[in-house]
Amino acid sequence: MTEKNGADILVEALCDLGVDVVFGYPGGAVLPIYDALFQHPRIRHILVRHEQAATHAAEGYARATGKPGVVLVTSGPGATNAVTGITDALMDSIPMVVITGQVPTSLIGTDAFQEADTVGITRHCTKHNYLVKSPEQLGNIVHEAFHIATSGRPGPVVVDIPKDVQVASARYSKPGPIQHKTYRPALKADKAQVEQAVDMLAAAERPIFYTGGGVINSGPAASQILRELARITGAPVTSTLMGLGAFPASSDQWLGMLGMHGTYEANMAMNKADLIVCLGARFDDRVTGRLDAFSPESKKIHVDIDRSSVNKNVRVDLPVIADVGHVLEDMVRIWKSRQLKKPDFGDWWRRIEGWRQTQCLDFPEADDAIMPQRAIRALWEATKDKAPIISTEVGQHQMWAAQHFGFEAPNKWLTSGGLGTMGYGLPAAIGAQLGNPKALVIDIAGEASIQMNIQELATATQYRLPVKIFILNNEFMGMVRQWQELTYSSRYSESYSDSLPDFVKLAEAYGWKGIRIEKRDALEDGIAVMLAHEGPVMVDCRVAKLANCFPMIPSGAAHTEMLLQANEVSGTMDDEAKALV
Amino acid sequence: MHLKEETRERHTLAVIVDNEPGILARIAGMFTARGYNIESLTVTDISEDDLVSRITIVTSASPHVMEQIIAQLDRLIPVHKVIDLTVLGEHVERELALVKVVGRGEHRIEALRLADVYRARVVDATIESFVFEVTGGSEKIDKFVELMREVGLVEVARTGIVAISRGKDAA
Numbered sequence: 001m002t003e004k005n006g007a008d009i010l011v012e013a014l015c016d017l018g019v020d021v022v023f024g025y026p027g028g029a030v031l032p033i034y035d036a037l038f039q040h041p042r043i044r045h046i047l048v049r050h051e052q053a054a055t056h057a058a059e060g061y062a063r064a065t066g067k068p069g070v071v072l073v074t075s076g077p078g079a080t081n082a083v084t085g086i087t088d089a090l091m092d093s094i095p096m097v098v099i100t101g102q103v104p105t106s107l108i109g110t111d112a113f114q115e116a117d118t119v120g121i122t123r124h125c126t127k128h129n130y131l132v133k134s135p136e137q138l139g140n141i142v143h144e145a146f147h148i149a150t151s152g153r154p155g156p157v158v159v160d161i162p163k164d165v166q167v168a169s170a171r172y173s174k175p176g177p178i179q180h181k182t183y184r185p186a187l188k189a190d191k192a193q194v195e196q197a198v199d200m201l202a203a204a205e206r207p208i209f210y211t212g213g214g215v216i217n218s219g220p221a222a223s224q225i226l227r228e229l230a231r232i233t234g235a236p237v238t239s240t241l242m243g244l245g246a247f248p249a250s251s252d253q254w255l256g257m258l259g260m261h262g263t264y265e266a267n268m269a270m271n272k273a274d275l276i277v278c279l280g281a282r283f284d285d286r287v288t289g290r291l292d293a294f295s296p297e298s299k300k301i302h303v304d305i306d307r308s309s310v311n312k313n314v315r316v317d318l319p320v321i322a323d324v325g326h327v328l329e330d331m332v333r334i335w336k337s338r339q340l341k342k343p344d345f346g347d348w349w350r351r352i353e354g355w356r357q358t359q360c361l362d363f364p365e366a367d368d369a370i371m372p373q374r375a376i377r378a379l380w381e382a383t384k385d386k387a388p389i390i391s392t393e394v395g396q397h398q399m400w401a402a403q404h405f406g407f408e409a410p411n412k413w414l415t416s417g418g419l420g421t422m423g424y425g426l427p428a429a430i431g432a433q434l435g436n437p438k439a440l441v442i443d444i445a446g447e448a449s450i451q452m453n454i455q456e457l458a459t460a461t462q463y464r465l466p467v468k469i470f471i472l473n474n475e476f477m478g479m480v481r482q483w484q485e486l487t488y489s490s491r492y493s494e495s496y497s498d499s500l501p502d503f504v505k506l507a508e509a510y511g512w513k514g515i516r517i518e519k520r521d522a523l524e525d526g527i528a529v530m531l532a533h534e535g536p537v538m539v540d541c542r543v544a545k546l547a548n549c550f551p552m553i554p555s556g557a558a559h560t561e562m563l564l565q566a567n568e569v570s571g572t573m574d575d576e577a578k579a580l581v
Numbered sequence: 582m583h584l585k586e587e588t589r590e591r592h593t594l595a596v597i598v599d600n601e602p603g604i605l606a607r608i609a610g611m612f613t614a615r616g617y618n619i620e621s622l623t624v625t626d627i628s629e630d631d632l633v634s635r636i637t638i639v640t641s642a643s644p645h646v647m648e649q650i651i652a653q654l655d656r657l658i659p660v661h662k663v664i665d666l667t668v669l670g671e672h673v674e675r676e677l678a679l680v681k682v683v684g685r686g687e688h689r690i691e692a693l694r695l696a697d698v699y700r701a702r703v704v705d706a707t708i709e710s711f712v713f714e715v716t717g718g719s720e721k722i723d724k725f726v727e728l729m730r731e732v733g734l735v736e737v738a739r740t741g742i743v744a745i746s747r748g749k750d751a752a
Contacts, residue, residue: 119603123606123607124610124611127658128658131603148658180658182599182658182659182661183658306656307655307656308652308653308655308656310652311645311648312649312652315645574582575582576582579582
């Protein structure tokens with residue numbers, strides 16, 4: 001076997017792993033790798049305009065395709081710019097492998113040009129990371145990195161490769177299946193535990209399925225089997241932000257999203273349930289509200305592949321540590337083999353119907369201005385038959401999209417849930433479009449968030465990606481302003497979006513089509529123009545400026561203390577509530 | 582508003598890890614990142630082939646957080662296993678200290694007398710100083726150091742705790 005240099009080993013290993021797209025940005029410490037890519041046309045390199053965007057694009061690609069996202073950046077600023085996206089992927093359990101260049105081994109620790117301690121900086125925002133010290137190790141490390149990123153609870157893995165290791169030569173052969181010494185994530189659940197889960201479900205009077213991003217990470221089959229379990233048991237289903245799409249919004253059993261901006265019926269059902277079956281979610285603070293008032297009467301089953309998620313925020317009665325798809329399959333099989341009948345949840349559904357009557361997502365229409373909720377609903381009406389992939393930035397528009405857009409299938413909803421990263425949506429849409437060239441991909445954005453990675457307009461132009469951006473422009477960092485109204489007597493400290501660009505001209509400057517929608521009666525037509533255009537379109541949709549996102553559980557409040565309408569908003573909060581995020 | 586403190590229990594954990602670069606930073610950093618407390622941490626290679634290390638960590642936390650600490654340690658990729666010696670049952674904890682005492686005359690004699698009581702060995706001596714080596718549980722060492730303060734203590738070096746379960750079985 002002939003030797004080849006580290007850069008070629010890397011590229012060959014990526015090919016062996018089935019990588020076809022890499023998001024990256026060149027620089028001094030990765031020049032050998034870029035030269036190897038030049039000679040291996042099998043891998044398509046997407047040149048972003050900022051390394052943070054490379055990581056979000058890789059996340060969007062991963063979320064929309066189920067395959068790991070791959071990023072290639074240089075040392076120093078290339079690596080530090082990628083840190084936000086790496087952390088985002090860690091929080092949202094997105095499989096991602098980030099290759100970073102590093103200064104040559106002999107210069108490490110000398111404050112060399114573009115040197116940063118990448119493994120040190122990324123140690124706590126990755127699932128795992130490596131500094132490759134010799135080309136002999138490189139092939140195995142890359143294969144192991146993909147194994148770790150994609151198995152168990154997925155997450156980002158950084159592989160830091162010094163420039164001399166990219167140039168030095170060694171032998172490479174594709175390794176067999178990886179048997180890691182210490183890392184062996186559990187896949188199948190203990191049978192007795194699943195039996196017990198089925199017992200609890202069969203005995204429950206007021207059960208609820210509380211599903212999360214884990215169902216989507218487990219693969220499309222998990223979403224299918226979730227639907228089957230819901231069908232045979234007849235229990236209601238709610239989901240976290242990250243889990244939207246695993247269960248169809250059009251189902252009668254769907255209660256909508258739960259949590260801080262979840263629906264009244266979902267949160268009340270969680271509060272009054274006698275059994276919560278948590279499937280691939282993690283009892284995040286945005287979901288639970290005040291912990292001591294969280295679902296006080298229920299038994300709790302928690303299915304999670306990560307043991308550290310169990311009993312972290314909420315004590316549960318039955319933890320099941322395994323892949324949620326396998327557990328769902330086992331539950332359905334056991335339920336059927338015992339020939340259990342569909343329980344009578346009539347009383348429970350009548351109570352839920354009562355909560356539904358609140359019509360908590362209703363909003364007051366304005367005379368002339370476009371209500372942001374109306375804009376989202378119009379977008380959904382116009383696109384729901386096209387199975388669109390929706391990405392978002394972070395803020396009010398994100399919550400309105402989660403509330404008013406109906407998701408029917410997994411892998412269609414890309415949003416930064418855990419970290420809440422403004423600037424996520426546009427690069428994520430680019431990544432999703434690359435993975436699904438024929439799909440309709442729309443970034444629902446705010447006028448503030450979109451500016452955080454606006455430079456990526458050029459990336460979409462360069463690769464002829466017909467991404468659509470739909471900006472709900474209210475001239476405010478709306479969620480910040482909403483909290484200032486709730487907590488700080490409407491003192492709008494720095495939350496006004498001053499000096500906004502002309503988004504239509506900006507779009508045109510980048511070779512996009514730009515559309516402005518200003519009046520209520522122009523909304524549907526504007527959306528139709530956007531959809532009719534084959535190339536990328538940026539829509540500046542001017543919406544009512546002071547609309548707020550309801551329902552809302554204020555920080556430190558219980559599920560039963562939801563604010564439903566703007567007139568319930570108080571002007572101040574005590575220090576304990578202020579201290580909560 | 583005042584911040585609340587939770588009641589804590591002290592646990593001794595043995596963490597068996599792959600002996601790879603950065604493992605100590607990974608573990609220590611996880612403790613700081615998640616706001617856990619480290620009272621003592623020792624680490625040394627324990628395998629013939631230099632591939633596996635044993636880290637002994639003494640930490641204190643509420644029972645709920647302790648469960649989290651163990652789960653968070655366990656999910657680090659290079660960690661083979663985490664043993665909670667405190668929960669496992671009886672175990673032996675030992676620490677070694679080197680204690681330098683300076684003095685002449687009566688103080689010097691008293692220092693030697695006390696060292697004898699505590700079974701501390703003299704490992705270095707000059708006309709006006711001793712270095713004592715003492716091993717034992719942390720409380721014994723605390724007490725010895727406290728006594729030495731009275732008779733001319735100038736410097737202390739301690740290893741931190743190492744621990745192992747009692748009985749014939751490996752943990």
